[in-house]
Amino acid sequence: MDSRPSPPVRPALRRRELLKRAAFSTAGVAAGGVALNELSPAVFPEHLPVDANASYWSRALPAVNPALGTSLEADVAVIGGGFTGLSTAYYLRQLLPGRHVVILEAQRCGNGASGRNGAMLLPSTGDRYLIAGADPVMDRRIDALTTDNIARLRALERTLGLDAEIETPGAVHAFADAADVPDMRAGASRLRDRGIPVEFWDREQTTAAIGTGAYAGALFDPRAGQVHPGKLVALWKRAAEGAGVSIYESTAVRHVEEGAVNVLTTDAGHTVRAPVLVLAANAYSSRLGYLRRAAAPVWSYVAITAPLTAPELGALGWNRGCPYDDNRTELFYLGVTRDRRIHIGGGHVDYLFNDGAPGTATASKRQRALKEMLGRLYPTLANVDFDASWAGAVDMSLDASPALGRTGGHGNIYYAIGFSGHGVNLTSVFGRVLADLIAGHEEAWRWFPYLNRLPPYLPNEPFRWLGIRARLAAIRARE
Numbered sequence: 339m340d341s342r343p344s345p346p347v348r349p350a351l352r353r354r355e356l357l358k359r360a361a362f363s364t365a366g367v368a369a370g371g372v373a374l375n376e377l378s379p380a381v382f383p384e385h386l387p388v389d390a391n392a393s394y395w396s397r398a399l400p401a402v403n404p405a406l407g408t409s410l411e412a413d414v415a416v417i418g419g420g421f422t423g424l425s426t427a428y429y430l431r432q433l434l435p436g437r438h439v440v441i442l443e444a445q446r447c448g449n450g451a452s453g454r455n456g457a458m459l460l461p462s463t464g465d466r467y468l469i470a471g472a473d474p475v476m477d478r479r480i481d482a483l484t485t486d487n488i489a490r491l492r493a494l495e496r497t498l499g500l501d502a503e504i505e506t507p508g509a510v511h512a513f514a515d516a517a518d519v520p521d522m523r524a525g526a527s528r529l530r531d532r533g534i535p536v537e538f539w540d541r542e543q544t545t546a547a548i549g550t551g552a553y554a555g556a557l558f559d560p561r562a563g564q565v566h567p568g569k570l571v572a573l574w575k576r577a578a579e580g581a582g583v584s585i586y587e588s589t590a591v592r593h594v595e596e597g598a599v600n601v602l603t604t605d606a607g608h609t610v611r612a613p614v615l616v617l618a619a620n621a622y623s624s625r626l627g628y629l630r631r632a633a634a635p636v637w638s639y640v641a642i643t644a645p646l647t648a649p650e651l652g653a654l655g656w657n658r659g660c661p662y663d664d665n666r667t668e669l670f671y672l673g674v675t676r677d678r679r680i681h682i683g684g685g686h687v688d689y690l691f692n693d694g695a696p697g698t699a700t701a702s703k704r705q706r707a708l709k710e711m712l713g714r715l716y717p718t719l720a721n722v723d724f725d726a727s728w729a730g731a732v733d734m735s736l737d738a739s740p741a742l743g744r745t746g747g748h749g750n751i752y753y754a755i756g757f758s759g760h761g762v763n764l765t766s767v768f769g770r771v772l773a774d775l776i777a778g779h780e781e782a783w784r785w786f787p788y789l790n791r792l793p794p795y796l797p798n799e800p801f802r803w804l805g806i807r808a809r810l811a812a813i814r815a816r817e
């Protein structure tokens with residue numbers, strides 16, 4: 339079977355994929371045949387620091403474990419304590435209870451995208467979401483795998499007795515342009531023919547569900563929902579530790595020396611020797627010299643209000659309480675928390691030269707834009723202040739498709755990358771697959787189209803920065 343995701347029947351229905359493909363395509367073209375592209379990592383070396391998570395969700399992150407205080411040996415070393423690293427380590431200990439599995443986290447678990455995201459819990463993958471692809475059987479399989487994972491997350495909540503505020507009222511994918519109605523309606527119908535129960539909603543149904551009249555219609559997936567990201571990190575951390583995983587926080591890996599036994603050196607100068615390494619550093623992977631060609635860190639911004647009163651929330655008319663996003667290239671995503679806060683993210687994204695991070699001036703500008711958008715969608719919130727606002731790096735691949743597999747000269751370095759803004763649910767699906775691969779059960783996943791591949795090639799600097807900037811400018815002019 340072809341290992342690449344099948345092409346879409348209706349590109350117009352693409353969500354995050356459309357966004358990302360468009361944003362990066364020029365960069366790919368620009369790189370062709372330019373020698374500087376190869377020299378670039380030496381000319382523009384990246385710095386290792388990982389920025390701290392200032393999100394509202396981070397207030398619910400679990401207490402921080404002590405740093406690694408000595409050198410040690412382990413069977414498996416995982417770099418990164420987000421959903422990918424925690425779930426991989428958890429499933430690995432379930433499969434191989436005798437193995438010594440350690441997680442090394444630069445700051446604290448949930449410091450990265452896992453503790454900063456838009457809280458939407460979605461089936462499918464970024465490149466397939468709400469798309470009827472060319473292979474109906476594969477669409478069904480991916481849909482079944484990822485919806486089953488939502489049930490697994492709920493089961494984990496019950497088993498551990500820890501509330502991650504997982505709710506499944508469905509999720510809305512709204513569109514503003516009435517010209518999209520025929521495509522959206524037909525797309526929903528094709529998905530339903532495949533057993534994927536997506537509904538088409540007209541303007542009235544959409545407005546009745548989310549309150550704002552800004553959209554001409556929507557697709558609605560009743561299986562989707564939302565989480566409290568900080569509490570989901572807490573759930574995964576408890577699961578991993580309960581399964582016997584050792585987690586060291588404030589422990590940044592500075593260098594990896596590959597070998598039959600990999601040697602990881604931390605910022606504090608300690609070493610971890612492990613025959614198996616899992617790269618779960620997501621958008622920060624390139625700083626360790628890995629997966630640079632597979633994904634670029636694109637910064638998205640999020641803000642959240644203080645709790646509204648019940649009458650204030652009622653006045654919005656957001657009657658279904660379901661999260662939603664839109665089909666713009668630089669999409670907005672919104673949700674209501676259990677304690678009646680409204681969060682909004684998205685809009686203007688930033689890619690900063692050489693995988694850099696935004697400063698406070700940029701972040702403030704984006705926060706003002708989020709406030710303006712919130713006021714446009716819900717005029718009664720036009721003057722509301724945000725309780726918190728933050729930025730997070732999305733690991734964006736060229737075609738918005740994720741990838742996982744094995745790399746390194748000794749074939750003992752496992753990776754997952756390219757979730758492209760669609761990882762709250764998907765990361766722990768990938769964590770389970772990674773654990774299976776490490777345990778030697780690769781055969782069971784031969785059918786999985788994201789296995790042992792990398793997304794299309796992303797060039798190095800300066801072509802990456804020039805290309806992304808040019809495409810984003812073109813998209814902004816068009817939209």
Ligand SMILES: Cc1cc2nc3c(=O)[nH]c(=O)nc-3n(C[C@H](O)[C@H](O)[C@H](O)COP(=O)(O)OP(=O)(O)OC[C@H]3O[C@@H](n4cnc5c(N)ncnc54)[C@H](O)[C@@H]3O)c2cc1C
Pocket residue numbers: 388417418419420421422423442443444445446447448449450451452453454455456457458459460589590591592618619620621622623626638639640671683729730731732757758759760761762763764765
């Ligand atoms: C703003 C934003 C909004 C999003 N919204 C949604 C959404 O609504 N729905 C959805 O499905 N997905 C969304 N996503 C995507 C989703 O959050 C991610 O795909 C997912 O959290 C990735 O998890 P991860 O474990 O792979 O990476 P991360 O959570 O980023 O974890 C990587 C970890 O590695 C650590 N690390 C990095 N380098 C080192 C090092 N050298 N040594 C040790 N540790 C290191 C970091 O500190 C970090 O904790 C969003 C992402 C962002 C940024």
